[in-house]
Amino acid sequence: MKMSQNTLATSVVENIIPSVRALHPYSLKVTEARVKLNQNESPWDVPESFKQHVLERCAARAWNRYPDFYPQDVLRDLGQLHGLNESWVMVGNGSNELIASVLSAAVGSGQKVAYPIPTFTLYEMMIHAAEGVPVAVPLTDDLQYDREAFLRLADEGEAHLLLCTPNNPTGSVVEPAFVAELARRTPRLVLVDEAYVHFGHHDHSVLLKEYPNVIVLRTLSKALGLAGVRLGYALAHPSLTEHITKVKLPYNVGVFGLEVARELLADPTLADEAAQRLVRERERLIQALRPMPFARVYDGQANFVLVRLQQPGALYDALLAQGILIRNVSHYQGLAGCLRLSVGRPEENDELIAALHAWFAEEKNR
Numbered sequence: 342m343k344m345s346q347n348t349l350a351t352s353v354v355e356n357i358i359p360s361v362r363a364l365h366p367y368s369l370k371v372t373e374a375r376v377k378l379n380q381n382e383s384p385w386d387v388p389e390s391f392k393q394h395v396l397e398r399c400a401a402r403a404w405n406r407y408p409d410f411y412p413q414d415v416l417r418d419l420g421q422l423h424g425l426n427e428s429w430v431m432v433g434n435g436s437n438e439l440i441a442s443v444l445s446a447a448v449g450s451g452q453k454v455a456y457p458i459p460t461f462t463l464y465e466m467m468i469h470a471a472e473g474v475p476v477a478v479p480l481t482d483d484l485q486y487d488r489e490a491f492l493r494l495a496d497e498g499e500a501h502l503l504l505c506t507p508n509n510p511t512g513s514v515v516e517p518a519f520v521a522e523l524a525r526r527t528p529r530l531v532l533v534d535e536a537y538v539h540f541g542h543h544d545h546s547v548l549l550k551e552y553p554n555v556i557v558l559r560t561l562s563k564a565l566g567l568a569g570v571r572l573g574y575a576l577a578h579p580s581l582t583e584h585i586t587k588v589k590l591p592y593n594v595g596v597f598g599l600e601v602a603r604e605l606l607a608d609p610t611l612a613d614e615a616a617q618r619l620v621r622e623r624e625r626l627i628q629a630l631r632p633m634p635f636a637r638v639y640d641g642q643a644n645f646v647l648v649r650l651q652q653p654g655a656l657y658d659a660l661l662a663q664g665i666l667i668r669n670v671s672h673y674q675g676l677a678g679c680l681r682l683s684v685g686r687p688e689e690n691d692e693l694i695a696a697l698h699a700w701f702a703e704e705k706n707r
Contacts, residue, residue: 360469367463374666376692378683381509381537381645383566385615385686391604398600408596415599418606419574423546428579431586432594432602436536436560436573440503441467442589443556443575447530448473453500457486459673460505461534468503476500480675484511484639484647488519495526502529506545507537510670510681512641516543524552530581532556539564539616540623541642546576553578561605563644564616572598619644623684629694633701636678649678652704656680659700665693 354362369380409415416427423429433439440463448454448471456464458477468475478490486504494500502523506514524531531554533545538559546557556577562568572594577585594602605611626646630638639647650656653671657680660667668681684690 358472360472364466364469367466372661372666374661375664376685376689377666378685378689378693379666379668379681380568381563381643381681381683382568383563383615383619383644384684384689385566385618387566387611391611395597395600395604398603399597402596402600404596407592408594408599410591412594412599412602415602415606419602420576422606422609423549423576425546425549425576428582429549429576431575431577431582431589432599433573433575433589434593434598435562435571436534436558436575437463437467438593439558439573439575439589440464440532440534441470442585443530443532443577444468444471444473445588446585447501454503455491455494455500456503457505457508459510459670459675461509464503464505477674480508480511480513484675485513486515486519488515491523492526495523495529498527498529500529501532502527503532503534505534505536506543507541507641507643509537509643510645510668510673510676510679511647512537512639512643512645514541514543514642517545517548520545520555521548521552524548524555528554530554530556532558534558536560536563537643539612540620540644543642549576549578553580556581561602561612564612564619565605566615567601567605570598570601572602619684622687622690626682626684626690626694629690630697633697634705645681645683647676647679647681649676650680651678653678653680656697656700660693660696663696665696667693 413427415432416430420427420430431439444467450472451474453474453476454468455476455478458479465475478487481487504515520531520533535545535557548555556575558575560573627638630648636649641647653669657667657669670676670679670681
């Protein structure tokens with residue numbers, strides 16, 4: 342008997358593993374705004390001279406040929422930034438791709454992976470896709486890591502540990518000494534996502550030689566204004582990179598991404614300079630927000646500021662009506678009433694501050 346299209350479609354979907362079928366897709370509503378402070382992007386583009394050099398390098402290459410299968414110079418130079426050789430380095434189409442590769446290599450059916458919550462929502466999805474078991478560890482009431490809970494998990498030795506530090510969307514951190522303690526106590530992997538490392542005070546790559554179960558992930562999207570390029574890298578002991586590379590797609594970074602990396606690595610101080618500018622703006626924004634009647638303005642070490650108030654939706658709508666787009670994260674577990682404000686250029690931050698003053702003044706008079 343011939344099956345109907347609806348019946349056939351339902352039958353076909355049963356080929357997708359149940360844990361993936363149950364997921365909601367990672368998405369972001371596209372909203373146009375004059376001042377865009379919702380995605381933790383760098384407010385500054387890279388210099389025009391940087392772009393021109395990259396374009397010239399790309400134009401000089403044969404586009405009918407695959408990119409470098411093993412970009413030794415890029416791996417070497419990235420390793421040298423951390424005192425490592427190229428065997429410790431993997432590059433990816435964004436650090437998210439490399440997190441997925443690590444999970445694909447290390448997480449089998451039923452393997453637990455613990456992570457803080459709230460955090461980057463893609464972690465849970467990637468764990469499910471790897472057929473693992475997500476173990477969400479709530480942050481404390483003041484949105485800091487529950488260190489005792491993670492230490493207990495390390496002692497149990499059943500779960501890989503995935504830490505985002507500074508954490509998105511809270512900006513909270515754990516320092517290398519704590520991660521070292523976790524690595525000493527567990528035989529499992531300790532993955533440290535340092536997407537926002539340039540804006541904080543800690544560098545966990547210093548742990549790699551002493552603790553071979555630590556993996557550090559970096560991105561060039563945040564501090565350098567290269568979000569559109571999608572370029573990241575992972576640092577891990579060669580005994581791990583040897584096997585993780587087996588599940589990482591070949592030629593995963595194209596010609597353009599590799600040439601961007603080469604141009605950047607010719608002057609790696611660009612990242613530090615850009616981050617220092619943004620940190621100064623972050624601190625200025627925090628100081629301007631503190632006198633306002635928020636329920637709380639959270640300290641953090643990322644390129645955004647988290648605030649809590651009674652009417653997050655009303656403030657979000659009021660700012661958007663003025664062309665200022667921020668991120669409403671009040672639906673995240675533990676973040677009721679919270680908004681995340683990405684740090685913008687000085688003039689954008691000035692406009693945000695003025696709009697907030699005006700809104701609170703109007704609320705007071707109602």
